[in-house]
Amino acid sequence: MFIEIKDLETNPIDFREEYSPGAIDLGPDLRQLSPLHTEGRADLVEEHHGKHKIIQDIRLKGKLDTSLEADCARCIEPVVHQLSREFDLLYRPLGSDAGRDELSVTDAEAEIGYYQGEGLLLEDAVREQVLLALPLKMICREDCKGLCPQCGKNLNEGDCSCTAPVQDLRWAALKEIRDKLNQ
Numbered sequence: 592m593f594i595e596i597k598d599l600e601t602n603p604i605d606f607r608e609e610y611s612p613g614a615i616d617l618g619p620d621l622r623q624l625s626p627l628h629t630e631g632r633a634d635l636v637e638e639h640h641g642k643h644k645i646i647q648d649i650r651l652k653g654k655l656d657t658s659l660e661a662d663c664a665r666c667i668e669p670v671v672h673q674l675s676r677e678f679d680l681l682y683r684p685l686g687s688d689a690g691r692d693e694l695s696v697t698d699a700e701a702e703i704g705y706y707q708g709e710g711l712l713l714e715d716a717v718r719e720q721v722l723l724a725l726p727l728k729m730i731c732r733e734d735c736k737g738l739c740p741q742c743g744k745n746l747n748e749g750d751c752s753c754t755a756p757v758q759d760l761r762w763a764a765l766k767e768i769r770d771k772l773n774q
C-alpha cells in the first residue's frame with residue numbers, strides 16, 4: 592500500500608492490512624508463521640520553516656502483530672516469537688532534515704525516518720518495525736547450553752562424552768612432556 596502525500600493533503604488515511612507469509616521480505620533467517628496484521632492511521636504533519644518553507648512529514652501511528660520463527664542462535668532449534676508492537680513514526684522528506692532541535696515536542700517523541708519522492712510504502716515501514724522489534728539474537732531460552740563445538744550434540748538434551756577442550760590441551764601438553772622424559 593502506497594501512502595501518497597497528495598492524498599494526505601486532503602484527508603488522513605486509515606489503513607488495515609493483512610500480509611500473508613512471504614508478502615513482505617523479512618530476510619532469509621525469519622519464517623513468518625501467521626498473517627501479519629497491521630492497522631492504524633497516516634497523517635500529514637506540516638513543519639513551517641520561516642514564512643515560505645513548508646516541509647511535509649508523514650506520521651504513521653498504529654500497531655502490528657504476527658508470529659515468527661527463527662533458529663536459536665546457540666542450539667539452532669526453532670524458536671517462535673509472538674510479535675505485537677505499537678508504533679508512532681514520523682517520516683520526513685529525504686534530504687530536508689533541518690535538525691532535531693527544530694522539531695516540536697510531539698515530533699521529537701516519535702521515531703524519525705525518511706521517505707523519498709511522492710510518499711511512503713507501508714510495507715517498508717512494517718518490515719522495519721518487525722526487524723526492530725526482534726532481539727538481535729533469538730535464543731530458545733536464557734540458559735540455552737548450545738551445541739558441543741566438537742561433536743555438535745545439543746547440550747540441552749544432555750551432556751556428550753567430549754571433555755572440555757581447555758582441559759584436553761593441558762593434558763596433551765603434560766603427556767608430551769612425560770613422553771619426552773620417558774624416551
Ligand SMILES: [Zn+2]
Nearest residue numbers: 663666731735
Ligand atoms: Zn537454544
Ligand SMILES: [Zn+2]
Nearest residue numbers: 739742751753
Ligand atoms: Zn561433544
